[in-house]
Amino acid sequence: MRIRLFLSFVLCVVFANAQFRNYSNEFLNIGVDAAALGMSKAVVATTGDVNSGYWNPAGLLEVEDYQGSLMHASYFAGIATYNFAAFAMPIDKRSALGLSIVRFGVDDILNTTELIDSQGNIDFNRVNLFSAADYALNISYARKLLFNGFTVGGNAKIVRRIIGDFATSWGVGFDIGIQYTKNRLRFGVMARDITTTFNTWAINENEFEKIKNAIPGQNQELPETTEITKPKLQLGVARDFSIGRYFTLLAEIDLNMRFAETNDIISTELASIDPAFGFQLGYDKLVFLRLGVGNFQNIKEFDNSESLSVQPNFGLGFRYKGIQIDYALTNIGSTGNALFSNIFSIKFDYSFYR
Secondary structure: OHHHHHHHHHHHHHHHHOEEEOOOOHHHHOOOOHHHHHOOOOOOOOOOOOOHHHHOHHHHHHOOOOEEEEEEEEEOOOOEEEEEEEEEEEEEOOEEEEEEEEEEEEEEEEEOOOOEOOOOOEOHHHOEEEEEEEEEEEEEEEEEOOOOOEEEEEEEEEEEEEEOOOEEEEEEEEEEEEEEEEOOEEEEEEEEOOOOEEEEEEEOHHHHHHHOOOOOOOOOOOOOOEEEEOOEEEEEEEEEEEEOOOEEEEEEEEEEEEOOOOOEOEEOOOOEEEEEEEEEEEEOOOEEEEEEEEEEEEEEOOOOOEEEEEEEEEEEEEEEOOEEEEEEEEOHHHOOOOOOEEEEEEEEEHHHHO
């Protein structure tokens, strides 16, 4: 009883001094694996490989042997880089384990806070470089349930964010996912940050003193040192189709839910929903063509009118002797708010060599 009261008190103190953020740790929402991104991230029901640790850890049960995955992507004309590495393996016939790491960063940023000395002189020798980088470590575990067709998985994630010498933070969070298969129908649920992900920042007050009066009337106080990431929910349903002897078609629709009012196509005070549609045409499990549409957003124009923004994606994949190489071109034609990106990933499956 005393332990429960103590935990309740601690939680009340934490939430009272922390700030909920609608957009916190957003680098974890970018997505990994060119195959999934080519389908506009509509994979929560069908993911079933080493990358499942990110999309839905319940899918790790489909890993038959050691698997590894690597991905690299550049954003904003190469200013920012996104790198991902993952490893997964079965523990026994009913459970599997996964490990993955993400880095999203902007390197070689010019620090001009001391460009002008106390005498008002410009001294370029006082300019140095720093990096702003976000890291996340995912430890994933999946297990088959006693109910036929059901699998469940969870993530424990550690988040590390670094902004040069100015500020650093640590965060901890948990995800849980479920998949269910019935004949050719597949269902998936992924709840991210189910306990909320709590980030605590350490701000270098000496560095803050140098810039707090740079703009009169602004930056006068230290920013909040704690933030809480709200939970998010993804629901997916998919179906496999056979087309002749060699061709297969996979179609999936996902509903991505945030518990906040946003610009998503379906938005209320309680929750917002952004649908995503993904398709994969496969030939003899060797070559894959992928299409996807997602990120449906209501955009408010300068004249207060609204328009609908949609992000189409395209992808290709090739598998040969345990090695799969995938490519995705996201946001074709830059019809959304983000610029298009070329994304490559590679997956190694040791089960081919057994």
